[in-house]
Amino acid sequence: MTKKLLPFALPVLLLLFWWGITETGSVPALLLPGPGAVAERFVSLLASGELFHHAATSMLRVFSGFLISASMALALALLVSRSERLFDFLSLTLEALRVVPPLSLVPLLILWLGIDEAPKLAIVVLASFFPIYLSALTALSKARNDYRDLARIFGLSEKDAARHILIPGASPGIITGLRLGFGYAWRALVGSELIAAASGLGYLIEDASALARTDVVMVGILTIAVLGIICDKLFRIAAEQAAPWTASRKGTTSLEALPPEAPKGVRTVDAAREPSAALPGIEIRNLTVGYPGLAKPPVSNLTVSIPGGKVTAVLGRSGCGKTTLIRAISRLIEKEKGDIRFTGGKSTPRLSMVFQEPLLLPWKTVRENVALSLLPECGERALNDPRVSEALSLVGLSNRAESFPGELSGGQQQRVGFARALASDPEVLLMDEPFGALDALTREELQDESIEVFSRRRMTVLMITHDVREAVRMADSAVILESDRAPEIFAIDLPRPRRLSSPGVARLEEEILSILMRR
Numbered sequence: 001m002t003k004k005l006l007p008f009a010l011p012v013l014l015l016l017f018w019w020g021i022t023e024t025g026s027v028p029a030l031l032l033p034g035p036g037a038v039a040e041r042f043v044s045l046l047a048s049g050e051l052f053h054h055a056a057t058s059m060l061r062v063f064s065g066f067l068i069s070a071s072m073a074l075a076l077a078l079l080v081s082r083s084e085r086l087f088d089f090l091s092l093t094l095e096a097l098r099v100v101p102p103l104s105l106v107p108l109l110i111l112w113l114g115i116d117e118a119p120k121l122a123i124v125v126l127a128s129f130f131p132i133y134l135s136a137l138t139a140l141s142k143a144r145n146d147y148r149d150l151a152r153i154f155g156l157s158e159k160d161a162a163r164h165i166l167i168p169g170a171s172p173g174i175i176t177g178l179r180l181g182f183g184y185a186w187r188a189l190v191g192s193e194l195i196a197a198a199s200g201l202g203y204l205i206e207d208a209s210a211l212a213r214t215d216v217v218m219v220g221i222l223t224i225a226v227l228g229i230i231c232d233k234l235f236r237i238a239a240e241q242a243a244p245w246t247a248s249r250k251g252t253t254s255l256e257a258l259p260p261e262a263p264k265g266v267r268t269v270d271a272a273r274e275p276s277a278a279l280p281g282i283e284i285r286n287l288t289v290g291y292p293g294l295a296k297p298p299v300s301n302l303t304v305s306i307p308g309g310k311v312t313a314v315l316g317r318s319g320c321g322k323t324t325l326i327r328a329i330s331r332l333i334e335k336e337k338g339d340i341r342f343t344g345g346k347s348t349p350r351l352s353m354v355f356q357e358p359l360l361l362p363w364k365t366v367r368e369n370v371a372l373s374l375l376p377e378c379g380e381r382a383l384n385d386p387r388v389s390e391a392l393s394l395v396g397l398s399n400r401a402e403s404f405p406g407e408l409s410g411g412q413q414q415r416v417g418f419a420r421a422l423a424s425d426p427e428v429l430l431m432d433e434p435f436g437a438l439d440a441l442t443r444e445e446l447q448d449e450s451i452e453v454f455s456r457r458r459m460t461v462l463m464i465t466h467d468v469r470e471a472v473r474m475a476d477s478a479v480i481l482e483s484d485r486a487p488e489i490f491a492i493d494l495p496r497p498r499r500l501s502s503p504g505v506a507r508l509e510e511e512i513l514s515i516l517m518r519r
């Protein structure tokens with residue numbers, strides 16, 4: 001309650017101060033009429049219809065100019081966010097236009113467009129264009145960068161990526177820009193009405209000031225403030241509607257709301273793949289991958305074979321190129337030289353990835369996030385595909401299918417990322433330190449769950465990890481990478497389940513660790 005009333009405290013204090021100094025007669029009424037006199041003037045202007053006429057005229061101008069400006073700014077931001085060349089081409093011109101105050105253009109605009117509505121609209125358009133354009137461009141570019149890998153790995157079309165990722169991801173930023181732009185539009189319009197107008201709130205203020213009617217000036221100013229606050233409030237409500245995932249829905253998942261499990265008898269992906277079917281291995285020959293501006297490529301002349309149907313851990317010191325390797329295999333970055341070939345018959349097997357960060361879309365429910373990987377194959381039917389429920393059940397999250405990612409713990413979010421990767425039934429699964437950011441207990445829990453999943457589903461797994469213990473628990477072999485040397489391959493041939501306390505596990509862990517330390 002106190003929090004709700006707090007914003008009103010300062011205006012009330014100011015009102016009391018205003019009333020106080022005008023009541024004592026220390027300030028002449030011509031300079032500052034009292035609140036009572038201003039209220040009286042407000043009522044009389046309202047009753048005569050004069051205030052409504054001016055306010056409606058100003059609102060119409062602001063809205064028309066704002067709509068024109070918003071359409072142009074959003075369309076341009078969408079185009080520029082897709083093309084770096086267009087950005088470079090426009091940047092200097094737009095920057096120059098941005099720093100010129102719109103009101104300084106009034107003389108030219110009057111000269112070119114006359115003194116009717118056109119120059120006033122032009123001022124509103126110019127004033128509100130840049131906040132909208134810049135906020136939209138930043139939000140669209142951020143959403144594109146943040147989720148680029150996700151869209152590429154799951155093979156989303158430009159249209160699907162825009163619809164499911166780009167626009168919803170950027171919408172809070174876009175709406176903030178619209179809000180800012182609307183504020184700028186108001187300010188510029190009232191300024192332009194002070195100069196060349198026969199109606200509108202700016203005109204009302206200018207006209208009253210010439211006649212020394214300070215009470216009318218104050219009515220005009222207060223009306224602008226109130227209308228501005230109302231419009232801003234409406235934008236805030238629109239922003240909340242556009243980003244409902246930001247509002248917590250904790251506790252809304254009831255048992256009744258649980259999604260149906262995959263119907264019994266459905267041909268599941270576990271059963272779909274013949275145990276004898278060859279799973280693709282990965283043959284890497286003389287691979288070199290670098291980055292522009294980096295003197296030495298992190299992956300240089302690397303040759304290694306990753307066996308099909310096995311779990312292979314990639315270990316190595318920080319910065320030795322583990323992530324670069326996995327990104328090159330998944331074609332998220334281009335190789336400079338060498339060859340990456342999938343063995344086992346298919347040149348492009350179904351490939352999926354679990355990212356270091358879960359990379360979930362916060363505006364989509366858990367089920368929708370998992371279904372994303374099936375979008376290219378199933379379109380809108382992806383949401384009801386039994387593979388989605390099955391993947392959720394594999395990671396133990398069937399009861400959270402309708403939750404939003406923001407309502408889940410870090411471990412649960414990582415499970416959703418795992419389910420999303422599993423739903424498309426990958427033949428090759430790449431995992432980039434999937435449990436790195438989790439606490440020790442959750443990490444162990446997820447390691448166990450993953451081992452269980454890999455034993456039920458056959459796939460080729462390549463997993464980056466920093467944790468030697470994790471590699472020994474989960475993998476069939478470990479590749480130890482180092483920038484300047486040939487990789488060392490280590491078979492982890494221990495019976496499962498592998499208890500950390502068992503001497504074999506501890507011995508192997510120590511052996512690998514000593515190799516890593518030596519390097």
Ligand SMILES: Nc1ncnc2c1ncn2[C@@H]1O[C@H](COP(=O)(O)OP(=O)(O)OP(=O)(O)O)[C@@H](O)[C@H]1O
Binds near residue numbers: 298320
């Ligand atoms: N986008 C990039 N642009 C330029 N250099 C990069 C880029 N990404 C990585 N690098 C550099 O490439 C090298 C290898 O990075 P990479 O992320 O592959 O290492 P890593 O072994 O996965 O490290 P870590 O274990 O710390 O995650 C590092 O020196 C890094 O600074």
